[in-house]
Amino acid sequence: MAANRFEQVDEPQPDAITLSLSAGDGETHGQIACPAELAGGHLVNDFLSDPMPPVEAFRAAVRLANEIRAPIVVADPQGLWQDDWGVLYREAD
Template sequence: MVRNRFEQVDELQPDAINLTLVQKSDGQVGIIHCPKTASPTLPADLTSEEMPIRDAVSGAIELANSKKIAIVVIDGDNIWKKEWGDLWRYDEGED
């Protein structure tokens, strides 16, 4: 079975579903943000409430599949688990 691959970024991207993972004092949460610029069918930018991290990951995947939009992950706290898929970072290389 092919594993899902997700690009790690440092800031919100206008052309993708943005999944932000955050470590809080009482646990880990996820936030899903889908800008209107990522899908012309959206009436406005959509941002979820904080939710349990597993729900955020599965919710972002469901939204991405239904809207046919890529997902990017903002994970400044290094929360990502390998069981969710492969997290990679774009490397522009040296000039």
């Protein structure tokens, strides 16, 4: 079975759910950002989750993406992506 592919970006995107991974103070965490207009009326305002463990954030982003039928992009400046989640790639300019 082919691995899922996720585009790596430098900042949240207006047309996708953005999973942001970061580390600091000895902890790693993920956050999910979803633009309101992407949610097709499910959200009144743009959504930004509280920080959570990276695996939990990844799973929540996938659930949300499946629910509202939206793409996921990943902001991962520190290289925290886990290979078992799928393939992280960068779009060619």
